[in-house]
Amino acid sequence: MAFDIDKQYDKIYRYCYLRVHHRETAEDITQETFLRYLERPQYHNIDKTLHLLYTIAGNLCADHFRMKDFCEIPEETSSDENTEERVLSEYSLSQALERLSSEDREIILLRYINEVPINVIGRLYNMSRFSVNRRIKKILEILHKELGKEEAL
Amino acid sequence: MKKSDKDALKSAFNIPEPQQKNAFVASYKEKLKKNNSAAVLPVILRYGAVAAMAAVAIGIWSASALSRKPQYDYNGGSVVSDTTTDTAETTAVTEISEKTEASSTETNVTTAVTTVSAESTETTTSVQTTPVTVVTETMTNTTTTTVTTDMNSTTQTTTSTTPTITTVSTTVSTSVTITVTTTTTTETEPPGSFYNDFTVTPAVTYEKTEDAFDLRDLNAGEVPGTQTPLPGNPNGEIPEEVVKMAQMSEYIIYASVDEILYTDIGGAPYTQENLIVYSSYKGGLGFMDKISLYLPGGYLPAEKYIEYIGYDLLLPDNCTTIYDNGGNNGEQNVGDLFVFFINTSGKAFPEGSFVLTQTTDISVFKLDNGYYHSLGNSELFFSEDMLNFLY
Numbered sequence: 001m002a003f004d005i006d007k008q009y010d011k012i013y014r015y016c017y018l019r020v021h022h023r024e025t026a027e028d029i030t031q032e033t034f035l036r037y038l039e040r041p042q043y044h045n046i047d048k049t050l051h052l053l054y055t056i057a058g059n060l061c062a063d064h065f066r067m068k069d070f071c072e073i074p075e076e077t078s079s080d081e082n083t084e085e086r087v088l089s090e091y092s093l094s095q096a097l098e099r100l101s102s103e104d105r106e107i108i109l110l111r112y113i114n115e116v117p118i119n120v121i122g123r124l125y126n127m128s129r130f131s132v133n134r135r136i137k138k139i140l141e142i143l144h145k146e147l148g149k150e151e152a153l
Numbered sequence: 154m155k156k157s158d159k160d161a162l163k164s165a166f167n168i169p170e171p172q173q174k175n176a177f178v179a180s181y182k183e184k185l186k187k188n189n190s191a192a193v194l195p196v197i198l199r200y201g202a203v204a205a206m207a208a209v210a211i212g213i214w215s216a217s218a219l220s221r222k223p224q225y226d227y228n229g230g231s232v233v234s235d236t237t238t239d240t241a242e243t244t245a246v247t248e249i250s251e252k253t254e255a256s257s258t259e260t261n262v263t264t265a266v267t268t269v270s271a272e273s274t275e276t277t278t279s280v281q282t283t284p285v286t287v288v289t290e291t292m293t294n295t296t297t298t299t300v301t302t303d304m305n306s307t308t309q310t311t312t313s314t315t316p317t318i319t320t321v322s323t324t325v326s327t328s329v330t331i332t333v334t335t336t337t338t339t340e341t342e343p344p345g346s347f348y349n350d351f352t353v354t355p356a357v358t359y360e361k362t363e364d365a366f367d368l369r370d371l372n373a374g375e376v377p378g379t380q381t382p383l384p385g386n387p388n389g390e391i392p393e394e395v396v397k398m399a400q401m402s403e404y405i406i407y408a409s410v411d412e413i414l415y416t417d418i419g420g421a422p423y424t425q426e427n428l429i430v431y432s433s434y435k436g437g438l439g440f441m442d443k444i445s446l447y448l449p450g451g452y453l454p455a456e457k458y459i460e461y462i463g464y465d466l467l468l469p470d471n472c473t474t475i476y477d478n479g480g481n482n483g484e485q486n487v488g489d490l491f492v493f494f495i496n497t498s499g500k501a502f503p504e505g506s507f508v509l510t511q512t513t514d515i516s517v518f519k520l521d522n523g524y525y526h527s528l529g530n531s532e533l534f535f536s537e538d539m540l541n542f543l544y
Contacts, residue, residue, distance in 0.1 A: 005178050013171045023169045031177050093165030113163050
């Protein structure tokens with residue numbers, strides 16, 4: 001399957017960064033993910049490409065944590081914080097996201113940032129499409145509640 | 154979810170932009186190109202294998218289809234459908250010669266029509282085939298085989314004929330291209346002649362020698378095979394003996410002796426006469442048909458004859474060949490014309506040959522002063538007019 005490496009690179013990178021919270025490590029894992037994908041031409045079809053990429057990336061992230069003995073990696077901060085309003089808004093949302101479980105954050109990132117189809121997310125987390133939909137709906141409700149609290153404060 | 158919400162969410166994740174993306178994407182695309190070009194070879198091999206299998210299948214089908222073709226249409230004449238070849242070595246080249254059938258037949262027709270005195274025609278046909286065809290595997294050794302085939306058949310047609318002897322020389326190489334060379338020697342009759350050549354090739358032939366010992370000298374006064382004189386009836390009706398002979402005969406022909414060969418049948422001396430038919434009074438033989446007739450007697454090496462009879466003979470010291478007249482009284486030479494009362498031969502004789510109805514030359518009549526006289530019994534004769542009412 002010929003996919004757009006420019007787009008998929010960003011998406012896999014985000015997914016990896018969300019897990020490892022380290023830019024260089026996330027990029028290393030992202031690149032390793034694509035190289036390993038290239039070595040498995042038998043899976044290069046439209047249905048399995050995304051699933052395979054995220055599975056490889058997820059496994060590599062897990063391997064990374066095992067190698068580091070769960071060492072805490074310092075979280076990098078984004079330098080894209082210019083306006084006060086935007087900083088406040090993103091801060092509120094970031095805070096809300098921080099309160100989510102890691103898996104919920106991954107699902108939200110996959111679905112709304114990386115635009116991964118529901119069925120692929122379901123295969124990645126061993127859930128049905130309906131379960132994924134319900135899970136996403138629930139996460140969004142939590143986020144809204146958290147944001148409402150922030151606004152109320 | 155709105156795009157603005159997605160952007161806000163994306164910002165909220167605080168994910169920094171990757172810095173090594175461009176370099177990696179470029180190298181990844183290079184690797185992808187190499188992988189794709191490397192994958193071309195298996196694809197080529199796969200489709201090449203399919204094409205090769207198709208070629209093999211077509212080759213096998215063509216070989217089987219060609220081998221099912223009928224016999225030669227000799228010089229544009231009637232198809233000799235029951236042609237038999239009595240030599241075993243011709244089997245090996247039958248398939249190849251049939252492959253060249255189309256071209257060689259076409260050449261023969263041209264020669265027969267346009268060249269009256271044409272003696273030989275050489276045709277080279279190249280047949281291209283794959284190295285794995287059945288034909289190629291069969292002919293693994295480079296061989297040159299020369300086969301002389303005299304076409305003979307029991308088929309009877311009324312088509313006019315021209316005698317032909319075909320020599321087929323086949324050369325097969327193991328290369329991808331099989332070259333088949335066919336040399337055809339044709340003895341042509343006047344243009345427009347068509348014929349059926351039903352002659353056969355004897356298994357062995359013996360030479361006629363001037364100093365051959367005549368076995369009749371051993372039994373002076375008692376000539377073997379001499380028949381009791383039968384009364385002729387030149388002025389009356391057809392002799393009853395001739396009528397019976399005609400009834401017993403499948404064929405009554407007026408033919409010339411074209412060739413005389415001396416051979417043996419089961420050790421006994423026999424003479425093969427190749428006849429050219431000029432008139433046919435009974436049976437299906439036609440004008441210019443060529444047949445082989447077997448008569449008892451002939452020339453045989455002395456030791457062969459002694460071996461055949463099973464006891465020694467008092468032969469002259471320098472005797473190497475004996476002559477046995479086989480009970481025949483008359484003399485037949487090349488170019489002579491006779492009326493023959495004949496039948497198809499039995500199993501002991503080459504298939505497609507003929508024998509005299511009454512074994513000896515009693516069944517052979519020679520025209521003399523308007524009457525046909527039996528060679529075996531000069532008293533047995535009938536008029537030329539009677540010949541048309543024999544059957």
